[in-house]
Each structure stands twice: as C-alpha cells, then as structure tokens.
Amino acid sequence: MKKIIEKYGIYLGFIAILIAFTILSPYFLKVKNFSNIIVQSSIIAIIAIGSTIVILTGGIELSVGSTVAFCSLFSALLIVKAGIYLPVAIILSLLAACLVGFVNGFIISYGRVPAFITTLGTMSIIRGVALAVNKGQPIANMPNTYQMIANYELFGVIPIFIVYIIVAYVLAYFFLKYTKAGRYIYAIGGNRDAARLSGIRVKNYEVLAYTICGLVAGIGGILLTARLDYATPLAGMGYELDVIAATVIGGTSLSGGTGNIWGTLLGALIMVTLRNGLTLLNVQAYYQQIIIGSVIIVAVFLDKVKTAK
C-alpha cells in the first residue's frame, strides 16, 4: 500500500482533486468543462515538455515565455504583413524558435554561462525582440486557416488540442525512452562527468535539449496565436514559471537525471484543474495564487520525503 502511494502518489493526488471538485461543484464534471481544462492546459503542457527535457539535463530554461511571444508575433508578421503562405510562415517561425533554443544551449554549454543567467538574459532579449518587430503593437485578424489550427473539433466535439497533447507527449515519451539522445539526456543530468567519461558528447546533447525546448515553445506560440486569433508581444508572460512548476510537480528533479514525461503532463493538468475548479467554486484569483503556490511546494516536499528514505 505504502509502495503504491509512493509510486503513484501524483496520480492519486490528481484523482483526489478531481473527486473533491466533483463533489463541491455541480459544473465540474461536465464534458464542456473538461474540454475547457484540456484547451487551457494544452499550451502549458506542450511547452513543459521542453522544460522537462532541459531540467532532466540538469539545466533550467527561463526564456520560453518570451519565445512564445516572439514566435507568435513573428508568424503573424509573416502571414498578415508579408503575406507568406501559411505553412511556410509557420515553419519559418518554428525554425526561429529553434534558433533561440540553439543559441541558449550554445551559450550555456560552450560558453559555460550558467543556464539560469543565460536564459534570464535571453528572456529579456527575446521579449525585447518580440516588442521591437512590430513596435510593441499586437497583430489581429489571422486568416481563418490559422484559427482552424486551434478551433477544429474532431467529430464536432473533441477539441483538436487533445490530439496535439497526445501526439506531443507520445513523441516526447518515445524520444526520451527509445532514442540514444533521450538516454543521454538522463545520463547528463544524472552525472555530467560520468557521462563525459562514458564517451557522451555532453555539450552537443545539451544544445539539442535547449533547441527542442525552443521548438516546443514556438509550437506553444503558434497554438496560442491560433486560439486567440491575435498575436501580442506580451503573450506568454510567466509561462516559464508555470512550465517549471508543472515539471517539478510531475516529479522531475531540478538537479536533473530523474523524472518522466507523463508526470509533467499530470503536473500541467493538476495546475489547470486546480485553477478551473477553484474558479467554479468562486474562489477569488488571489487565493488561487496562494493555493497553487502551496501545491507546488507540497508536491516537491512529498517527493523529497519519498526519496530521502
């Protein structure tokens, strides 16, 4: 019994939250509400894949929120102002997001600037770029096709975001579990020196991790733009902290080397479900902040207690 709690603690926690809200609010257990939760959590959940990969290497990434805004604005600029064909514009935007991640990774691993400092710097730089490209102005009126990326519903009921989450997480799972790069990412976070002395080209794989993180932040930016039909340089504010929170609630160790991707998905769902449920219960936003902050600390504390044994 004790072992089950230890191993599946976070899943049980999630189920407890679901049951609690179902009892407390008659609106909670409705299909419409659930698809809301999915849509709300999807962008954070997808970006959190990147932060999980980076954190697994023992790093940290703070510039994802800025990358979301930058990629969002860049794609809108290409489509609305430059009139570039939509798929091409999206691919270009994602490449730009990859470049942001690549530069982060390069500075961190080859330049030996601590990840916290590097990404704190690029967080500000990229936000600045996002503001500069259109002089701080938002861009609205995306073409219909862009909006369809977010608004399409499978069989008229299932939001397409569910598909995105499943695809993204299955890919991430396979990447981490079945590829060499995935295995190396765990190894680097587990013991950097041992990884190097085992013949792993540590720096290259670190750059890869940050590049992936840039890519998924870019995808987050595209999805956000499509959902809101609106690109603003102020998008994604605070996302970097939300995704780190989702990652650590999901049981990934901030020191790297241990954790898994499903935990992160659950972490993102827990955060959004809490917000959603508390809103349904008419808990004011300030109290929500307090509760979510406490959940982050308690989740990590329980994890520490578990591993301390």
Added chain:
Amino acid sequence: MEGDTIILQMKGIDKYFPGVHALDNVDFELKKGEVHVLIGENGAGKSTLMKILSGAYSLAKGDILIDGKKVVFEHPHDALENGISVIYQETNLNPYTTVYENVFLGREYKAGPFFIDRLKAIKETEVLINKIGIEFSPKALVKDLGMAQQQLVEIIKALSIKSRIIVFDEPTSTLSDKETQKLFSLIRELKEQGCGIVYISHRLEELFEIGDRCTVLRNGKYVGTKNISDIAIEELISMMVGREVSETTRFESYSRSDNALSVSNLNFAPLLRNISFTLKKGEILGFAGLVGAGRTELAKCIIGDCRFDSGIIHVENEEVRFRSVHESLKAGVAYCSEDRKGEGLFLDHSVVTNITIATLTDIMKKGFIRYRNESKIGNEQIGKLSIKTSSIKTKVKNLSGGNQQKVIISRWLLTNAKIIIFDEPTRGIDVLAKDEIHKIMIELLKRGIAIIMISSELPEILKMSDRIVVMRQGEIKAIMNNKNIIQEDILHYAFGANKVDM
C-alpha cells in the same frame, strides 16, 4: 634539545570510520622546540591523526595532553584556543579578502559594539609580516598572492594566535625549491622561539633536512619513533612498509611483443613532464606512486579528457590525439575512473542503464533502443561478473561498493576496448570482490587486451603487474620488470630517495 619539555602528548588514539579502523592505539608526542616529522604511506592515518589534534574529528578513544593536562577538543575552536594551528596544503583562506582580514577572521578586534578595529588588525599583521621578513602588504588581496605567500599568511595567522604547536601538512607540495628553503628557515625560527612543529611530508629528503625526530604510522598503527640523526633512509622505508608477507605475483604472463600504446615525451604543465612509456598487448602495466604523482592526469591526457601541451601518442602504431572521450572510446581506449561515485556511476539510474550507457548502439535497432536486447546484455553481465543485485532494474546506488565497481567494469568490458586504463580498480572494496576483479583483468589479458593499472596499493601492483612504472611529482622515475621486486624498491622511487641501478 631545548630542555626536552614535552608540550603535547597523544596517547592510545583510536578512530573509526565506517568499515575502517583508521587509527588503532596510536601514540604521538611533541617536545618544545622540535620539528617532529610524521610519515607513512597513503592512508596510514597521518592526516586523520592531525585532524583529531585540530578538533576537526572527534576521537573514539585515547587522551590528548597539553603541558601534561588532559584536554578535550569538540570543535576546531577548542584546539585553536589551546595554541594549536594546522596549516594544510590547500590553504583555507578566503581569496577575495585581504591578508589582515584573513589573519583575524573570527577574532576581529572590536571598536564599539558594531564596528571592527581595522587599523589595529592591520598594524599587528604588519608587525608579524616584518618579523618573518616578507614583502607583501597586509592589505593585499589573498587571491593576488602566490601559493607560497598564501601559506605564509596561514603561518602569520598561526603566529598571531600565538600558537605553540604548528602542524604543517605537506606544505611544500606546491612550492618551488626557493620557496621551500624560505619556509624551512621560517620553521627553524619558529623552533628557536619554542614552538613545537609537526611536519607531514612525502618527500624523504626534506625530513632529513628539517626534522629532529620522526614517527612512522602504518595502516593506522603506530610503528615507532626515531631520532632523524640515528636513522638511515632504508630503515625508514622498511618501517613504513612493514614486514608483511607480500602476495604472490601472478606467475603467468600473457604479454605479447607488439605495442598496444606508446606515449613519448608527453608534457602537461605543471602536472606532467616528459612522460614516455610503452604498453604491450596482453600485459598489465602497473602505475605506482603517491597520490598526486600525476597518474590520473596522465590517464586523462591519453583519453583526450585533458589537453596536454606536447607529446606523441600512438595506439597500435597509429598516431592519435583524442579530443574527447568519445573519440578515444571509438579508437578502443577505455578509462575506468578512480572516482566511482563522482565520475563513474549514475547513482539514481538502474544497474542496466549504468552497464549499457557507453555502448547504446549495440542494443539499438533501426535507431531505437530495444529493451529486450538491453535486458539480455544486462543479465549476461550480471552473471559473468557475478554482480550481486536483486535485479537489473535496481538503482545502482543500492549496491555495495564492490558490486558498483563491477557494474562500471562491465560497462567498459562491453566497449570491446583494446586498451583499458583501470584507475584504482579495487579501492575501498572487500577482498573477495577485489580478487574477482583481478581475475577479470587476467581474462582480458588472455584476449590480448592491454591494461594500465593505476594503484596506490603496493601489494596489488606487485601481484598484478607485468611491469611497473613508478611516478613521482609528474615524472616517471622508474620502469621495472616485475621480477624480484619488493615494496621497498617502489617506495624508493615514489618517495624520491636517490637509489640507482635496478
């Protein structure tokens, strides 16, 4: 000698670490105005004894008497108050503050309830600086001083506390000859002033130059105390080695005639100078020497983990210069680190991932890891090396030291390396596992694999090596065939006694 007043006595000192009896009933005494040398091999217990004296370790049993009165040190502070200062080879100074701040750290003069009397501290530091005749300012930043000067700052600190017992723990290992001479004249002056000096060093010639008496420790036990003037270097060495029956040499040789590896004139300032040797297929080349002789650094230069300055390395007649371990592994050279936890294991990961991490491509098919292949290889290795673990999925941190070492070794065996460098392959593991690891190494020799074995345990070196390389202070001092060699011979070179013809 100055009236022969005994100022310090340590009697029947016992100290245990998990699994090790570090000090076993050790006695030590220090007279006023003498330099008492403490000597022994790596791990003999010298540093442990001094850490007990400085209050850094508590003692399990025994008494410390100062001026005949029993004292109990629970904290380094207590030792300081009793006039004991220890100067370690790595100084404990804060590099970003000034000399005088370091000297008076923790005992600042107060000016009023909140402020520090800097002027008084500066003045007193200056007096001491002048007293020992050196040329830096009390207001210099420690980071701007050389190693020798930093050591002088420690000495000034000891003087300002008015220490009567000063311990020097390998003070000269980072000093030049000139600086060493300066230090010695200072030590002589301290002697004159009536301080008792404990001097720990690996350099035998220094002991004869500076020491009055010497105490030898071996495996945590007290061997004896002699007057330096009455003792010959040979006798000192045999006291250190003891009369242990040395283990039998592995009699069969699998050495082949062709070279697996040759290194010529490798330099890596300041750690390695003019290193040249060859390694033959099917032989074990044992690298003996003291900790810090440069053996690990040499290994890391060979595998491309350190960028050496000059030198040529051939692997099987092909010149190589690896830029990373990735490259050296590809060329069939593997290195098994001495630092099992720091550089070897992924402690939170499973036994099997630890085994396969360097050879992932072997368990992959079409670009993906096949877990069935991995389990198969993992289970095979566990069987072959008799690794004791409940399953291949057990976290490697839950294994015993010997089994952890076998996990790492199996990682390197899987690489099919032609040359394997084992750095302290059996340190800290039990006799049985040690023997098994030795057997594995012999199996490798039969397959023509060449082995470099770095070891600080002389019996192991003598038991396993075909030939023995002795290093000292970054240089190779001797390369010997392992025939009729006894521990004393190796120690001669390792400690730098000038014994020729072998």
